[in-house]
Amino acid sequence: MNDDALQRNIRQTVASLGLSLKGRTVLTEAASGPYCVTPLIAAMAGARVIAFGKSTRHGSVEEVFAQLEQRLRTCGIGDCVLTDSLTPEAIGAADIITNSGHLRPLDADKLRHAKPGAVISLMYEAWELRDSDVDIKACKNRKIPIGGLNERHPAVGVFEYLGDMAAVLIERSGLTVRDEKILLLCNNEFGPYIAKTLCAKGARLGVIATQTHRERYPADAVWLSDTPGQLNDHDFRDASAVVFTAYPFDQVWISPHGPYPVAFFQEHFPRAVILRFAGDIDTPALDAAGIRYFPQDVAPGHMGILPSDVGYEPVIRLQAGGLRVGQAMLEDSFDVNGQSIGGIITS
Known part of the structure; x- marks a missing residue:
């Protein structure tokens, strides 16, 4: 997807979801391919963004940051910090923490740095939650709400x-x-x-x-x-x-x-x-x-095919929907256009 189409698609999705994160800080991942959109979506919705990246088989962290910086400039986004160090300060600054791949597992060691009132937003439905992704017990102990997305909401429609x-x-x-x-x-x-x-x-x-x-x-x-x-x-x-x-x-x-x-x-x-x-x-x-x-090789607990394999649009919808669940938890209102965008799994 070219930059103009990407920016237009994100803005339309943000508007259709009523995604507004002004004054909030979002901790998410800096990833390659279609999953590069998560920090872009959060920033376009007004958030201050901290995006954590690391080198993978898909590319070095330097390559990922360079590509993302170019996208950020094209979209006119300045308030996004790219980092390859997941520090206690970065975790503690976040109002919304996504369960994105590079941040996993969100375990007790990481979550002890989360500030009071922080929430964890899943980029999938509640029934898909695995303890290997998020330490549910640690969240309960620290009273950190976990929110699951309704992927069938008309403004998301990932199913x-x-x-x-x-x-x-x-x-x-x-x-x-x-x-x-x-x-x-x-x-x-x-x-x-x-x-x-x-x-x-x-x-x-x-x-x-x-x-x-x-x-x-x-x-x-x-x-x-x-x-x-x-x-x-x-x-x-x-x-x-x-x-x-x-x-x-x-x-x-x-x-x-x-x-x-x-x-x-x-x-x-x-x-x-x-x-x-x-x-x-x-x-x-x-x-x-x-x-x-x-496929011959699929990591345990993972899918053999992903939304990103059919393009940017389902990923934009999925990630924006997940962020909208974060907003809903902070505002204690899950209604979006007359239907629930998701719900709290544990708090």
Whole structure:
């Protein structure tokens, strides 16, 4: 996304959310790629920003800072401090602390420096919170509220991109979407959104998912079961892929004796490559069984595809929404345009 389009998109999103952080200090990350937008959004909403960066496989901290400084200048932003040192002073200055990647884990050692009244804003929904990201006990002990985002709020709408993310994952694996026979195996609320897009793109989709969300799946998706142990009669034995998403993301779901046994895939979907949307799998067991999976390497507890893989717009919406939750906690009002933007998980 070029600088003009980026700036315009951020300003429109800030306005639609009523994001106003004037007089507040936000501690977040300085990251590369689409995730560079978080400090830009906070600053455009009026905040003083402290952005912590570090070198990763995506680039050196010097490169990240140089790119971000250029973006800041283009957007006319001056009140943003870039630092590669996460000091007690930086933590203690923040009114809003995001749970962004470089700041994780937000553990007791870091949080002891947070000032009274500070809040932690999640860049995802409450049900996705992991203790490995934020030390929940430490937050309770220090009375630091944690707020989760409603990603389905109309001004955020990040769930609408889940299907596009699945399509990118399918195509990266070397397959196509249109006319491809694909199974969606899902135990969470992502499923209907993924199914809607894949069916619209012409996939021949079979679904194994929780009964709770069955009525929300498109009519042209074939319902196979709500449990792998009791499949309806189907013609998906020759499916080319299984789009797999299960929560909690850091639980091993596919293993010899797990919730989704390796033998289940060998018996019912022997040709399919398992596409790792979300949820951990026992890769050595799959290797031993000759079952393919993609991507090959996914960090434990992480997703195999991200909003950033489909562009800047979903990331802008996600990060701005997360910051708006921070504002809501500080103002004790979660209503945005007549709907809740999120809620406090713990305080």
